[in-house]
Amino acid sequence: MRDQVSSPYREFWQRFASNRFATAGLVVIAVLFLLSVAAGLVTPYSPDTIDAWHVLLPPSGSHWFGTDELGRDVFTRVVYGARVSLKVGFVAVGIAVVIGTVIGLFAGFYGGWVDSVLMRLVDIMLCFPTFFLILAVIAMLEPSIWYIMVIIGLTGWMGVARLVRAEVLSLKSRDFILAARVLGASDSRIIFRHILPNALSPVLVSATLGVAGAILTESALSFLGIGVQPPTPSWGNILTSGKDYIEFAWWLSLFPGVAILVTVLSYNLVGEGIRDALDPRRQQG
């Protein structure tokens, strides 16, 4: 079985797997995913049962990460909090990628005034301190995780749009597009069947890094008290009580922060891994 056919897909995986850091990141994300799905099986406690007899206990055998000011098990809350982070990351970036891709495709493909208008919109959106914009909108709405995901998505598509546009511009003049046109393909067929698949690889990288950014933004919002609302646990809002009890209970601040750090780090490593694997010239770049 030596004459293995090497498809681009398999080559990509081989290069990705040869990157130890990226593989480690992928494993961590997979574990987090399993943990958050099977949260009820991992821990004997429930994330919001109040226990007045076991308030602010330091980490121990029965409470690995200690307990919070209401006697809830911090480990359990961190595990359930993973659900929020994973959901926010994927949905917010999904929205950003769809908007960014569509805008980038149109701007790049049609050029002219369509391009000018769309790219000025990108410039304008990039002027706003993103966090200000998110804060302004979120605070006006009823607090809900769905709004948070949508708003993070709506304020994060500009980078993707620029990437896709640049990719489309360079693809547009290639011979295979000309060939498709000569064969009588419609605009939409050329855009979605021929250009889009070829423009997606840089988007994949920026989407993976975007998930990391979205998780950071959500945790900051929840920390400020306008993100995910208690009693639903999220890493950010556990840290809010961590701040209030920082003088007596360091464990409330330490563990959720480490969870954010490890998760964001893993997504970044995977993103960089994908980038290197997509472009062999960039190895160790």
Add this chain to the structure above:
Amino acid sequence: MANYLIKRILMLIPLLLGITLITFTVIHLAPGEPVEMQTAMSPKASAASRARLREFYGLDKPLHVQYGMWLSNLSRLDFGRSFAPDNRPVLDKIKERIPITISLNVIALILEFGLALPIGIMAAVHRDTLLDRAISVFVFVGFAVPTFWLALLCMYLFGVKLSWLPISGIHSLGSDQWSWWWRTLDLARHLVLPIAIATFGSLAGLSRYMRSTMIEVLSQDYITTARAKGVRERVVIYRHALKNALLPVITLLGFSLPALIGGSVIFETIFSIPGMGQLFYQGVMARDYPLVMGILVIGACLTLIGNLLADLCYALADPRIRHGRG
């Protein structure tokens, strides 16, 4: 150069209009009305007084009329009055908060560049060595640390455990009685942690960027030429390579501004610093629409100015643009 400058400034006009349009849309699309917030406080407010308030703020007019009114006021630098009980002009409120936020961010920016450039250059020059790996680890961790969490840990370590530094506000209690020298020292001690954290926030990205542009430049032919003719390595790196590697970094200067200003909400709230970020947070929580809109517009304009300055630096540094071929 003059032509370039004029062109660049004319391009600002549509951007400015766009900024106001997006700010207005964002605030007015949201459900709920500012009047509700004010009347909710006093249950005695009748429908009539509510209507009076709506009329007073022009909320009874159609949206495009409201936008037109707001825009014409903006053009006279009238940002309206705050809905807060003090009812002061928004511009005054922002004016007294802006200096501290800008000086914090400028200091952070200087430190950031002062640290990130050498780190990036070092990593590029010693590429693939242990040093480079160590810097990479630092960079990746730096990317992933939530700033507010880092602030929390630093407050615990330096403020609570070691009690080296104050962790809240910008003045000690009773410091107004002290001589200016002690007051300055006091201010500096209050600002160490916030500035350190603001700096750390963007250190990772910038140093990684510096590393990759430097690596790219070092692989160019003219660097090989310089080395081949026996120029010393220090001179090759700092005279020949650095100049060209710095060019793309200048653009990043403009880009890092919105992130810095946006980040000021977080650390100003955590450290109770009376800056624009804290004002914005308070305004948002109180649904103080004129204030929120004012800060959004001014925040975006600061970015515009930052980008303009970065572009001008770029033009000054790059003769291709300076002579109108860019």
